[in-house]
Amino acid sequence: MVQWNVGSQGQRPWWKSAVSPLLVAALATGVATTAMAAEPPAHYRVVGYVMDAKPLPRISAGKLDVINYAFARLDAKGNVVLPSPTVDQTLASFTGLRKISPNLKIIVSIGGWGADHFSDTALTEASRQRMADSAAALVEKYDVDGIDLDWEYPTLPGAGIDHRPEDKRNFSLLLETLRARLDKLGAAHAGRHYLLSIAAADGEFVQGIELERVSRSLDWINLMTYDFHNSLTPTTGHHAGLHLSKLAPADDRAGDKAVEQFLAAGVPANKLNLGAAFYGRAFTGVNPQDNGLYQKYDKYLGDPSWRELVADYIDKHGYVRHWDEQAQAPYLWNAATKTFVSYEDPQSLRAKAAFIKAKGLGGVMYWEHSLDRNEELLDVLDQSLNKH
Template sequence: MKERLGKAGNRRGWKIALAVAMTFGAAWNIAGAQTAPPAADYRIVGYVGDAKPLPHVSAQKLDVINYAFARVDAKGDVSFSSPTADQTLATFTGLRKINPNLKIIVSIGGWGADYFSDVALTAATREHMADSVAAFIEKYDVDGADLDWEYPTLPGPGISHRPEDKRNFSLLLETLRARLDKLGAAHQGRHYLLTIAAADGEFVSGIELERVSRSLDWINLMTYDFHNSLTPTTGHHAGLHLPDIAPSDDRAGDKAVAQFLAAGVPAKKLNLGAAFYGRAFAGVDPAHDGLQQKYAKYVGSPSWQELVASYIDKNGYVRHWDAKAQAPYLWNAKTRTFVTYEDPESLRAKAAFVKAKGLGGVMYWEQSLDRNEELLGVLDEALGKH
């Protein structure tokens, strides 16, 4: 994620290619903001990558900031590679002055992050990582940790992996949960959060879903990147449902939720994922305005800012709406370019789905890709937070 470091790939293989353009630059402006009311029933979790300057974050519009990323080494020590991490986390925790209910979580891992398998292998390294996590939680006064291991038992981009990952991931999370509970007991019974990011389909073959859910406060479902540079056709990269012309084994948000529910994960522990960026394909076969067609070249991942500025009903790109999938897409007949993305209409559909299924809320990647918090504002309104 982050570049969003590879959130899910296609069912035909374990690989994922994700190069989300990070266009940080908006200044923070928290002067004059009012204290937010208590959080609503549905949570909004936003990933925010480290950058200088940081994007603006309206603390009243979301419940959780997932700071991305920290990394773990082979010994189990968790550290921050960014030289501005201390300042960034201080800025995030400072937003509690505006919204006392805001939670700050440090996300560990991301696409390409190694050593999870090695650390999860023994009780000693699991405990060492748990102690390291507890130490940074105390140091920075954050509210918990989010693990983004992509993916247990799978090779990913050259990461260490082994069949034992399936059981060891459960043991790692149980060790972390016990350590965070011990830390909380030393801080007047404070509850520290433990969450994970997870993809659907074959990417959960290496996870004991029901067991790990017992250790977790919630799971951030990466219900995006269903179609990307390694899938053989175009398609909705964050579609809520399958379009009529999609094969039955294609991926969609509702199918991901059903898979996790069937495995015994409580609905309230699931956050449906939303993407503040698109996927663009060139040299696309023109049938169905480029939807579910073969393509010649994958050409990028425009942010919502870029989509509004240069793509949507501009420069030959015509917006279409797939009522079955509840997803928009763009087709440029002249250049034969297809763009899949999310917009306010699709996000309202996802929010309605969250309510209908009794899910925990929505997670999105990533704050800097929005334009003046337009998409975040839609989620905030649609989930009844303001």
């Protein structure tokens, strides 16, 4: 996932859209509207990234649909490698949750901020096939349900990773090779459909991706609609805002702008999962105007988890919660220490859930499961999207 600090067909029926008789009739009479362009899914997917840890966090299998294990990496030869021998136990724990929730999908995510060797791996037909074969072997060995690629970012240096202009086309070719190899594996396993997804950011970060072509190979795209403001941006601001604040410059990033960018490029709405952050971004030495929102700062403090925010920040120790109605995002301001914190909470997540439904998106993705407190934020997503 985006970590901007220097030093983050066995498919379930709801993963496909159906055309309703009402829509057919509307199209026949020429009165279909944009809002009727797609039938909303019967179920919105909830995808959670879970980092390896000892012990693993508690996971209520019935509250989410997909666990993305974070992270596998690529070696210099383009083989998929797992970080430690204990991964066997971790993936066995995840796949064991299918006994509780048979439809739960387990995906291995490859990459993350600073992960290298993608550009070299995607460069030639031979190297792409080597990677695809390696990924398929991993999927088969651990009985997982697919692969997620988190290349940050094609054509861009990221955290010092190799990159080249050819990445744009080669990324499409890599995904097409992976899709073909997973389909071949599925044919050998009674027609099982293995999933393929990517994590992607918006704005300039997608200039190195052929979005519409890429989407054809994918089951969905996890939009990293967070980290809009961080240690590398010159001002504070909403790091996961759904809409632009009235104080934001016109070129600032926001969740709705990201979705529109992907839709305009031809990505189907039901292949988009809006991103949610279970952590905040904290800044100090902040100009006090507007309670620190969209102001210069002296020092970036870090990224407190939701658990830490509830325990030590929200309406505690001088931190006062504010709500930006236009952005649909909360923030904290500590006037005594001139500290500003951007974060997500139940209110902002409910707003994101409503937006997902209004836009006919496929669902939501969040980073990262262990940052929650007693699955409070996951409960909000689960209940807002799929409990009636």
